[in-house]
Amino acid sequence: MSLAISSDDEIKKVIDTIEVKNIVDYLQNEYKFSKEEALQSFKQYKDYLFLLIKYKKMMPPSFEIHQALKAHLFSHIDEFVLIKKRLFNGNSYLIKYQDYFESKKFIKKENKDGYEEITKPLFLKEFNENLPDFEVVYFSRKWKRYVTPFLQNLMYIGFLIVASLIIYLLAHHLSIFVA
Amino acid sequence: MYDEARLTHIKNVINVDDMAEIIEYLHNERGWSYYNAYLSCKLYKNYLYLLAKYKKNIPPSFEIYQVWRAHALIEPEDYRKMCHEIFGDESARLSRVKHYFKDDEFISPIDRDNFENITADLYFKEFGKKINVFYARHWKEILLEKMGEYKSTILKIVSTVVVPLTIYLWVSSVGHYNDLIREAHADITKAMISVSQKFEDRNIICRFSLKDQQNHNYITMLYDYHQSLTNELVKLISIVDQTYANNLITPKLRLNLLSFAKKYDHILSQEGPYICRIKMEDPEAERQARGEQIKAIKESESSLETSILGIKIKDKHDISYTPEGFGIH
Numbered sequence: 001m002s003l004a005i006s007s008d009d010e011i012k013k014v015i016d017t018i019e020v021k022n023i024v025d026y027l028q029n030e031y032k033f034s035k036e037e038a039l040q041s042f043k044q045y046k047d048y049l050f051l052l053i054k055y056k057k058m059m060p061p062s063f064e065i066h067q068a069l070k071a072h073l074f075s076h077i078d079e080f081v082l083i084k085k086r087l088f089n090g091n092s093y094l095i096k097y098q099d100y101f102e103s104k105k106f107i108k109k110e111n112k113d114g115y116e117e118i119t120k121p122l123f124l125k126e127f128n129e130n131l132p133d134f135e136v137v138y139f140s141r142k143w144k145r146y147v148t149p150f151l152q153n154l155m156y157i158g159f160l161i162v163a164s165l166i167i168y169l170l171a172h173h174l175s176i177f178v179a
Numbered sequence: 180m181y182d183e184a185r186l187t188h189i190k191n192v193i194n195v196d197d198m199a200e201i202i203e204y205l206h207n208e209r210g211w212s213y214y215n216a217y218l219s220c221k222l223y224k225n226y227l228y229l230l231a232k233y234k235k236n237i238p239p240s241f242e243i244y245q246v247w248r249a250h251a252l253i254e255p256e257d258y259r260k261m262c263h264e265i266f267g268d269e270s271a272r273l274s275r276v277k278h279y280f281k282d283d284e285f286i287s288p289i290d291r292d293n294f295e296n297i298t299a300d301l302y303f304k305e306f307g308k309k310i311n312v313f314y315a316r317h318w319k320e321i322l323l324e325k326m327g328e329y330k331s332t333i334l335k336i337v338s339t340v341v342v343p344l345t346i347y348l349w350v351s352s353v354g355h356y357n358d359l360i361r362e363a364h365a366d367i368t369k370a371m372i373s374v375s376q377k378f379e380d381r382n383i384i385c386r387f388s389l390k391d392q393q394n395h396n397y398i399t400m401l402y403d404y405h406q407s408l409t410n411e412l413v414k415l416i417s418i419v420d421q422t423y424a425n426n427l428i429t430p431k432l433r434l435n436l437l438s439f440a441k442k443y444d445h446i447l448s449q450e451g452p453y454i455c456r457i458k459m460e461d462p463e464a465e466r467q468a469r470g471e472q473i474k475a476i477k478e479s480e481s482s483l484e485t486s487i488l489g490i491k492i493k494d495k496h497d498i499s500y501t502p503e504g505f506g507i508h
Contacts, residue, residue, distance in 0.1 A: 073252055073255055073276075074275060074276040074277075075275055084256075167350070168353075171354075
């Protein structure tokens with residue numbers, strides 16, 4: 001049974017129990033972050049968790065925080081579940097995973113807006129830290145799945161037409177056509 | 180390694196999860212069809228079984244990887260619980276989701292080799308079928324995979340023999356087609372020249388003097404020429420029809436035909452006074468009948484001249500030949 005955590009200090013205390021090694025190693029080894037970037041992302045991730053508990057608001061993370069969250073889930077699921085249970089008991093929707101990013105860009109515009117209107121100002125207010133800006137993707141992965149094979153096939157058909165045209169013109173040039 | 184009872188338990192633990200939320204996520208966020216998402220979940224469950232049984236960190240296929248990460252991300256509690264149950268003490272190591280893919284390609288070639296040599300083999304050994312790969316694969320890749328070990332040989336044959344042969348056959352067929360066009364063009368031109376010639380000959384005969392035209396032989400000759408012209412026309416029309424049917428009419432030839440039709444429009448499209456397309460059943464009898472008819476007319480003229488007026492009527496009638504017979508103007 002988890003105890004209710006209310007004060008900022010208590011929240012920070014629980015968050016500080018997250019083991020740095022697992023997440024930083026994962027970020028370095030799997031996502032190829034430098035050590036400084038990994039440590040910075042880890043810190044921002046912890047701050048992000050703090051803001052989620054404190055303000056009880058859904059807020060889209062930065063790309064680095066998002067990667068750190070994934071690293072936490074993938075590298076140490078036991079710890080993540082434990083922290084989630086202790087901190088978000090009853091508010092687990094706040095930490096529910098979403099695909100926020102694709103190629104370092106927000107997939108949805110509303111998440112970019114939420115990030116700029118909620119996450120960034122809160123980071124500035126609470127930690128005096130400026131988070132970077134991110135663009136929105138033009139075509140999400142979901143649509144690329146349909147568009148890419150179509151374009152590939154279109155290119156292939158185009159190639160066939162051009163090749164046939166070249167052979168036709170070549171044959172014509174060689175005076176095969178008399179009539 | 181586990182005993183049978185433990186393996187059955189592992190299978191049951193894995194299969195008890197319907198993964199509905201994962202399927203929904205793959206469909207909504209990744210654009211997969213429900214069917215593909217469902218199949219991928221089945222593959223993933225089999226993969227988890229392999230991990231649990233062999234306790235090796237074997238690389239998954241792309242589809243399995245997508246389901247795996249989705250499972251950990253979307254349902255972390257369920258994933259953790261399942262891992263504890265099936266991996267036991269090795270849970271911390273085996274539940275770790277390595278970042279295997281960038282887009283749909285293995286990041287590390289070692290992982291790719293291990294997937295092809297270890298995962299695929301183990302999968303086949305355990306489940307008696309190949310590990311299906313269906314997502315984000317271009318049809319060319321699928322085709323190449325199907326070719327299997329003969330891939331390089333087939334590619335060599337295709338590139339060195341089939342492609343040049345296809346090009347050769349294609350060019351030859353174009354050449355053959357052009358030969359046919361050339362022949363058809365020559366036949367039509369010959370027929371057109373022949374029709375023109377016959378028409379000119381007929382014109383010469385038509386310009387004979389009236390006196391000549393009153394000669395019986397003239398009628399016979401005119402008939403023969405008309406018959407000959409008609410035959411040539413029928414022949415031309417037959418060749419043109421055949422050429423159209425064989426799709427051998429070129430724009431140039433079509434222009435020639437149009438120009439010819441324009442010139443001889445009255446022959447081709449109208450029944451001119453000197454044209455007869457109807458074959459006579461018995462030309463000799465016809466000629467004789469017509470000769471007698473002319474003779475009768477002449478006799479009646481002569482009789483009129485003698486009995487009534489007492490003078491000779493000269494060039495009173497201009498006799499011509501029409502499809503319907505003789506016309507007396």
